[in-house]
Amino acid sequence: MGSLNLYRIDDSKKQTFIQELSKKMSKSKTTFIQKKLNVAFKLILFSSRTSNTKDVKWNWLLRQYDEEVIQIEQAPSAVLLIESDEQHTYAATYGHSYFVVDKYADRDFGFAFARKMLFDEIKTTTLTTPNSKRNKTVNTYIDYDELEFDSGESFAKPKAKVESNDTCALFKPSLEIGTSIRFVTETDSLDNIVSIICFIENTIRDKEDVYKIPVFSKVKDKDLISQLDIRMKDKIKKNPEISIPELDIIGATEVFNRNDSEYVIKYGRKNKDVISITNDELQLFCKENNFDFGNIVLDIQVQKKIRGKRCE
DSSP: OEEEEEEEBOGGGHHHHHHHHHHHSEEEEEEEEEEGGGEEEEEEEEEEOOOOEEEOTTHHHHHHTTOOOOEEEOOOEEEEEEEESSSOOEEEEETTTHHHHGGGBOTTHHHHHHTTOOEEEEEEEEESSTTOSSSOEEEEEESOSSOOOOTTOEEOOOEEEEOGGGOOTTEEEEEEESSSEEEEESSOOHHHHHHHHHHHHHHHHHSOOOOOOOOOOOOOOHHHHHHHHHHHHHHHHHSOOOOHHHHHHTTOHHHHSOTTEEEEEEETTEEEEESSOOHHHHHHHHHHTTOOHHHHGGGOEEEEEETTEEOO
């Protein structure tokens, strides 16, 4: 029995990711595995081994008793890159290599798979604000046919047991789903990894969604972004009030809550120094410069100043 931590690589970041792997790890030979419908998978191993050692954190205690200190080898790591002409690019991580892979991952991958699966038992970690490490809620659902969530909640990392009739023989029922999908596998083999990838691809492509899982995702569709901007500007024109505390909620605490800071608000060639960012300050800035608040509020830039110097 083994473990598989599987990422799908964002197509737009693939080349940068491979370059990063090549810089940080040694490339091994390439293995090819053929699956049905003449789909060939190319598997490339990248690994990192070091002869460097480091002290254990409790060496101070050994020194207190004049004992010989302990040094351990730094943990090796590896990434298995899986490519094919017909499928997406995947990466399986071993050791601490997930630090290298995570920032290049397709953030929607895990939940696209989770929405298609039937679960017997679910434990979820939910957030009410994107990228927040606070206000997490852990819920466990046993014998539930559907997930429950409040308005504004986002699922961060569900752990679930797949229903027995929906379980593939390739892995155990327990799954951990986030940016990656973590499987407990029946066997450790390259062929098994490729078979799991095929199972995932078929599930995402062919099955209907079973659950509606709310997830904070980056909007990439330029037309949709344009439509959302227009709708927001229309709302602001009808009710020209914005809630600055809401910006604090979504992670702008560092910008808006520093008492020792001043700010510069900018639009075009006009700028103004202010001591706080408020709706009134923004509206006054627009009034002083004959700007239409409703049209430009989303394009106003805010720059922080500390001790009179602007922070880039």
